[in-house]
Amino acid sequence: MSFKIEIENLSAWFGSKQVLRDITMKIKENVVTAIIGPSGCGKTTLIRCLNRMHELTPGSKATGKVLLDGEDIYGEGVDPVTVRRRIGMVFQKPNPFPMMSIYDNAAAGLKLNGVTDKRRLNEVVEKSLRVAHLWDEVKAELGKSGASLSGGQQQRLCIARALAIEPEVILMDEPTSALDPTAAAKIEQLIRVLITDYTVIIVTHNMQQAARVSDFTAFLYLGELVEYGSTKDIFENPKSELTEKYITGEFG
Amino acid sequence: MISLAYLALIAALIPLASILVETIFRGLSAMNFSFFLEEIPPLGEPGGGIGPAIQGTLIVVALASVMGVPIGVFSGIYLAEFRQARIASVARFLNDVLTNMPSIVLGILGWTLIVVAIGWSVIAGAVALAIIMIPIITRTTEEAIKLVPMTMREAAIALGVPRWKTTLTVVLSSAKKGIATGILLSVARISGETAPLLLTILGSRFWFSGFTQPTAALSVAIFNFSQSPYRLIDWPRAWGASLILIFIILVINIIVRYATREKYGWANI
Amino acid sequence: MKASKKHPNFLSKLRSISKKELSGDSTFKIISMLVACNVFVVLGLMFYEIIQNSLLSIQMYGAEFLLGTKWQPFPPNPNILPSFGALPLIWGTLVTSAIALVLGVPVSLGIGLALSEFAPKSFNYIISFFIELLAAIPSVIYGLWGIFVLIPFLQANVYPYLQGALGFLPIFQGTIRGPSILTGGIVLAIMIIPTVSAISRDVFAAVPNSQREAIVALGATRWEKARIVMSYGRSGVIGAIMLGLGRAMGETMAITMVIGNSFNLFGSLFEPGSTLASIIANEFTEASSPPVYVSALMEVGLILFALAIVVNALARLIIWRSTRKIKEAGMV
Numbered sequence A: 001m002s003f004k005i006e007i008e009n010l011s012a013w014f015g016s017k018q019v020l021r022d023i024t025m026k027i028k029e030n031v032v033t034a035i036i037g038p039s040g041c042g043k044t045t046l047i048r049c050l051n052r053m054h055e056l057t058p059g060s061k062a063t064g065k066v067l068l069d070g071e072d073i074y075g076e077g078v079d080p081v082t083v084r085r086r087i088g089m090v091f092q093k094p095n096p097f098p099m100m101s102i103y104d105n106a107a108a109g110l111k112l113n114g115v116t117d118k119r120r121l122n123e124v125v126e127k128s129l130r131v132a133h134l135w136d137e138v139k140a141e142l143g144k145s146g147a148s149l150s151g152g153q154q155q156r157l158c159i160a161r162a163l164a165i166e167p168e169v170i171l172m173d174e175p176t177s178a179l180d181p182t183a184a185a186k187i188e189q190l191i192r193v194l195i196t197d198y199t200v201i202i203v204t205h206n207m208q209q210a211a212r213v214s215d216f217t218a219f220l221y222l223g224e225l226v227e228y229g230s231t232k233d234i235f236e237n238p239k240s241e242l243t244e245k246y247i248t249g250e251f252g
Numbered sequence B: 001m002i003s004l005a006y007l008a009l010i011a012a013l014i015p016l017a018s019i020l021v022e023t024i025f026r027g028l029s030a031m032n033f034s035f036f037l038e039e040i041p042p043l044g045e046p047g048g049g050i051g052p053a054i055q056g057t058l059i060v061v062a063l064a065s066v067m068g069v070p071i072g073v074f075s076g077i078y079l080a081e082f083r084q085a086r087i088a089s090v091a092r093f094l095n096d097v098l099t100n101m102p103s104i105v106l107g108i109l110g111w112t113l114i115v116v117a118i119g120w121s122v123i124a125g126a127v128a129l130a131i132i133m134i135p136i137i138t139r140t141t142e143e144a145i146k147l148v149p150m151t152m153r154e155a156a157i158a159l160g161v162p163r164w165k166t167t168l169t170v171v172l173s174s175a176k177k178g179i180a181t182g183i184l185l186s187v188a189r190i191s192g193e194t195a196p197l198l199l200t201i202l203g204s205r206f207w208f209s210g211f212t213q214p215t216a217a218l219s220v221a222i223f224n225f226s227q228s229p230y231r232l233i234d235w236p237r238a239w240g241a242s243l244i245l246i247f248i249i250l251v252i253n254i255i256v257r258y259a260t261r262e263k264y265g266w267a268n269i
Numbered sequence C: 001m002k003a004s005k006k007h008p009n010f011l012s013k014l015r016s017i018s019k020k021e022l023s024g025d026s027t028f029k030i031i032s033m034l035v036a037c038n039v040f041v042v043l044g045l046m047f048y049e050i051i052q053n054s055l056l057s058i059q060m061y062g063a064e065f066l067l068g069t070k071w072q073p074f075p076p077n078p079n080i081l082p083s084f085g086a087l088p089l090i091w092g093t094l095v096t097s098a099i100a101l102v103l104g105v106p107v108s109l110g111i112g113l114a115l116s117e118f119a120p121k122s123f124n125y126i127i128s129f130f131i132e133l134l135a136a137i138p139s140v141i142y143g144l145w146g147i148f149v150l151i152p153f154l155q156a157n158v159y160p161y162l163q164g165a166l167g168f169l170p171i172f173q174g175t176i177r178g179p180s181i182l183t184g185g186i187v188l189a190i191m192i193i194p195t196v197s198a199i200s201r202d203v204f205a206a207v208p209n210s211q212r213e214a215i216v217a218l219g220a221t222r223w224e225k226a227r228i229v230m231s232y233g234r235s236g237v238i239g240a241i242m243l244g245l246g247r248a249m250g251e252t253m254a255i256t257m258v259i260g261n262s263f264n265l266f267g268s269l270f271e272p273g274s275t276l277a278s279i280i281a282n283e284f285t286e287a288s289s290p291p292v293y294v295s296a297l298m299e300v301g302l303i304l305f306a307l308a309i310v311v312n313a314l315a316r317l318i319i320w321r322s323t324r325k326i327k328e329a330g331m332v
Helices: A043-050 A080-086 A102-112 A118-131 A135-141 A153-164 A180-194 A207-213 A232-238 A239-249 B002-032 B034-039 B051-081 B088-098 B101-117 B122-146 B150-158 B165-192 B218-226 B231-260 C022-038 C038-061 C087-118 C121-136 C139-157 C158-165 C182-204 C209-217 C221-234 C234-250 C254-260 C276-286 C293-330
Strands: A001-015 A017-028 A032-036 A060-068 A089-090 A168-171 A199-203 A216-221 A224-230
Touching: A001 A043, A017 A043, A017 A060, A017 A199, A017 A224, A017 A232, A032 A043, A032 A207, A043 A060, A043 A168, A043 A199, A080 A089, A089 A153, A089 C276, A102 A153, A102 B165, A118 A135, A135 A153, A153 A168, A153 A180, A153 B034, A153 B150, A180 A199, A180 B231, A207 A232, A216 A232, A224 A232, A224 A239, A232 A239, A232 C121, B002 B231, B002 C087, B002 C121, B002 C139, B002 C182, B002 C221, B034 B051, B051 B088, B051 B122, B051 B165, B051 B218, B051 B231, B051 C038, B088 B122, B088 C022, B088 C293, B101 B122, B101 B231, B101 C038, B101 C234, B101 C276, B101 C293, B122 B165, B122 C038, B150 B165, B150 B218, B165 B231, B165 C022, B165 C234, B218 B231, B218 C139, B218 C254, B231 C022, B231 C121, B231 C139, B231 C293, C022 C038, C038 C293, C087 C121, C087 C221, C087 C234, C087 C276, C087 C293, C121 C182, C139 C158, C139 C182, C139 C254, C182 C234, C182 C254, C182 C293, C209 C221, C221 C234, C234 C293, C254 C276, C276 C293
Parallel strands: A032 A199, A032 A216, A089 A168, A168 A199
Antiparallel strands: A001 A017, A001 A060, A216 A224
């Protein structure tokens, strides 16, 4: 297995406040990597740096390197738009486009990027909805509004939407925290299936979820990477006392 | 003390009721079928209608909208999307000042720019009305776009859609209701404007005869009829024209209110 | 530029990370910014055109224009220059606006309070709708109604009693005319109600509930609560009043139709008069010669323009500062 993403000395600021300090880690391909840590530790900021969404906030800054297959996405002259087509994102609160149908939501990434071929769109929509385990539930009502689905279905629609542009990496920012347990479980199953074709990085504040779902785990505290290793090691044999305290629920 | 507040309410609503009632009754009695279709006779002459005035209003308002709507919407987009820019704050402030400019001053501008060059004309009137429309549409568009949640933009951006495209497709589409109601309200507003038209289209008794010619308009016709010494002939015409004008404006306002009813928690009307 | 080999895809030409081309984003920003700058262009043009066209009159009459009381475009003796003076117009504008404020502001505040404090929310919707209708009625129809409905009513039922009760005051003396300054002020008052009441209502509604609760917990009556809300929103209300003033000063058609259009420095409110706006509406289309006639009217327009800008800019500043202050206070 090779490293899909290599983060080197990544630091990030909101204005003058530094939220990430010198993060260095290598993310393996085709695995699930979980990022855990207490509120405010910078985990969301970290993944938003990976698809260059962090810089959308006015006054924000990031330094360091993030290599995707060996190329620095923060390199000179790189267009963040192309980065985001290779690294997709699913958000905490499901955000399907309410004024678009289910079909259009799934096809949104392609349509907005100029793809008009009906046949291809149909193929992609069906494929992504299938992979997202949503096809059977919605195939008869593709014209209904994206907002008419339940929370869990909406989130799977958002996953399908992200998959449709065929990214290589999928970032997930607490994807199940707004969902009920049944819906959450479905998403977790889905995540384990996705890694055959994608690299998944998931931020979660739910440690049990991290233990269930991920192969590798990184523990962040106050913007620093405290520990990073296989999920088994982190949870059963944490090297740092801080990690152990967080895992056992002493704070967070 | 509280009853004083309610009294104030009633005090405000009485003129409204009076205006509507009087317009309806006096206007209806002046109207017949030919009222809509025939040319405007000279002051004092019976018969005829105010067809050209209705036509004139529609044409000038339409032309003004063609000019004013795109400029207004795009300005609103800029003010909403690039809020932090220094220019944006200044432009927004000046825009608000412009919305309260006396319309006769804007009529003067229309006169100096167009009438001086090509004479009393439809174009001059449309330009003056467009200048009135633009600040209003700018503001309502900005408000509508500001309401679109950041999450929607982020969803599109995360799909690798450039920022500008996100604005023109996803954001605009989400805000279209608010933008449309703003446009409708400004159309209603300029349909009733008189002062700027007096100084630009001059008014006329005849049907539309070209964009560089003067034309009739409902608001101007109402004014002219009201100033006529021929009370029995012309004053009722003023009321008839008023009824038509108020009707158009009322319909637009009711449509807008109906379309925005969820905003006020009255979704079940 | 290693493209990913794992999955075939439709966007292969985008697979590799590319250099930034001519950025669509900055083009968009520039174009929309230019369009948004229309506001500078319009205001700039207005300044330029109005001043340019007034120059003739400014040169001929100078400062006396503001103080002059004669308006004679066509002097009987061809050897005399036409004379123009704006004082009666300024006077007319100020007095009618003052009447509009005196009559309209209390009513507007009452409505604003009623809508934000006293009335049930469902009421709010319908009433707001009607107030908006009041605002939607075109000025010329207000004028029409003013001439044929309001004036006869006032002349028959109100003015005689007004003179009877307050006739000792010079402003209520003299022959009662229907078309008069007082009628103009009354119509303007009605017309500014929607603006002032809507902003007042919003300003009052912006007062945080924590303040209301605090006052009620101290045992205040509803009326006392309302007074606190009003004092809280005081600067916002001032801004609203100034906006109403701006509207009143700029109002043209309704005023022209009910004010009598007589050029005089009136003493009694029952006399007819003129305003800056009304004289332009009345005389502009006929003023082809002499050239100084048009220029004088332009100068009148310039005065109106300047007044409108000052009042409106001040009003916006005040309202903006007050809503900011209220919000900050609410966060304490």
